[in-house]
Amino acid sequence: MALSGLDIYKLLPKTNCRACGFPTCLAFAMQLAKKAVNLDKCPYVSAEAKRAIEASSQPPIKIVTIGTGENKLEIGNETVLFRHEEKFFNPCGIGFIIDDNEGVNIRRKLEKINRLKFERVGQKLEVNLICLRQQGNPRQFTEALNLVLKDTPLALVLMVKDIQTLQDALQISKERRPLIYPVANQDYLSIAKIAKYFKFPLVAYAYNLDELSNLVQELDRAGVADIVLDTGRKSVADKIWDLTQIRRLALKKNYRSLGYPVLAVAENDDPYTEAQEAATYITKYAGIVLLKGIDSWEALSLLTLRQNIYSDPQKPLQVEPKVYPIGQVTSDSPVLVTTNFSLTYYTVLGEVEASKVPSYIVSVDTEGMSVLTAWAAEKFTPESISNCLNKFKISEMVSHNTLIIPGYVAVMSGELEEQSGWKVAVGPKEAAGIPSFLKNLQ
Template structure:
């Protein structure tokens, strides 16, 4: 039974409060183990007692098994969740997005598509959103053709790969050239499970078990593979793209995840795979189908796909998918925030404005983007509001005159030295702080617009 209480975990710890783990006490370390912000390996004393270490590791293991695919910097973790709803703790390991190529593509088109998938990135709230995996599909069931395609893919990309075929001979051909990259095998079925299980054991790679719409058959496959000593398993219950069958697919995902977490059915407590790519089986219109595929991706990210197979790499589809994933896997326990401080936008001089905002990441990067696109050279103060937006922080007294002053003091920013105007611009939603800030800092305070995209126009009319 998984340990969910710091008191339960504490019983297995040394209880000497040595501090080598980075926490002051063993009880504090136990709390960090429960919320998964620390690892058992951080306790050097516990590492010396292998039996107790392994026992605690098993008791703290995620409800849904976590597996890895790929190697190096682009290695991905799949599964590893403990809860059905994000607010109960958080979701770990964002859904792995795998985009397909196929073995009948012309070499130039293949390499171009692989590079687009590998190099895609979108800056969002202080980080780059990227794609995770390339799925190589066998469309002719030719081992030689498939092997050649896999070789070309791994020759130009470091992303993990998924080898897709129901023919074990084809899968083996792919493994012969990329087994050291730890690919995912797709897929074992009731018809080929014996041969595919041998490949998974021989090459020690994760494997997807596929049973279309039949959870009993899927469970039987999982139990069989587990008894063979194969634990790096992903479950694919089939993905129907429309109608009553889509509803049934949605319900199957929920049943699988509930069985793994709420009912502790360890034999099927594995990551789940969705295949929104099936949208392309019912509609040939590329625009309409890519929208449907993106919609399916959003549905199954919410309930409860740990990895998914997709086709469209059009910007409107990719942006929808990576933004949805980022939203779903934001940790609700920790507000997204940037470090408090004074940042230069462009090349500010003594005549440049000084603008204040909160350190909530979405607010900060929105303001920063609007200032940069408006070509406004300035100093931007990120005030420590505990990662809360301006309006809520003003109401909750996280955005106050004292905190604004503290931000400038800690940064060593002297208005008389750095500026010729001794003036700061507050966001419109913080207008009530004007008098307090003038009293506390002894500077002139202007009230800017509510929305940062209005700053360029406001500057033309109101700046010195």
């Protein structure tokens, strides 16, 4: 939470010594509040005031980076409790827990996880993390870790039971900047030293918020900069409570010791139950969700939910307004017109592709509105469609003059014919009707 100029002034020496170059401490404070000047200009500020002012300029939820290069995951830095207030910024990382005693299964699982890549409405959907969990001795863990390092480029979480294992594991994985997750009651200060030395992120685990907050303060004092919070396995309702409290305290109270992204484990033998639990944490503020189900149907549903929740409510996903030739088009191919709202365009695209009838899709600039919304807002009108047809010179691409419009805007047919000179054919209301419509056209 940013401090006002007056708040900052109260923390300054109030001597008006001008060492900073400003005539008064108040003037300096005002510039500090605007971030127009650096606090270092004041040689007399107390250490305590300095901490308070610097803390206030940090984001309320620290951004934490796990991994390196193109597979790195950045979480945190969120600013709102509800997506409509602005947006959720850094999509939560989705990862899979693999036990180090799974033997040959590890490789098989990794292969399957590496294939969990999807595309929806023009965006790539990908999973982010592999969490290797220690079940046996250090050697078993490092052997499994070697497999993981070799077989997946994803960012890593090392869930370890003892320091020896952690040290051995970091020797071979330090290039990957893993997230260190010490389970069981361990000596946090020794682990903090390691995390500090490598500058790696560390999971602070405590079952309740008081203990968690105290632990984070300890880790902070020990010099660990990047922390991820976890309050352990508990009922979904209790977890929602924890996640909500942590988010509220960080954003509304600028509560530093909980101002970090949160990790939640949703591990269940029943994949539906696991998916529901994971979905809950995706909607409710988790920075990382770990699960064990690696089936593509489960992953796709969760990645799609994450895409939905983290989309920008102010800016709908749009495609470029233009003519899209689909398949081996000829001058006889049908011409369909729709909006440039991604969801609409890709739904139409999917059905046109499924019909196997090569066609042109004309995407009109409706500022990302769907058909009915754009029609109501007068962005999808006989005029805007006519202009678009002329602009893209569609009459030069085909030898016919029939234009297929969405069934929901059938009412504009007459006027559109008049304005554009094209013959209008009213298509189906729902995109699902497009394949049979196009086939009957032929």
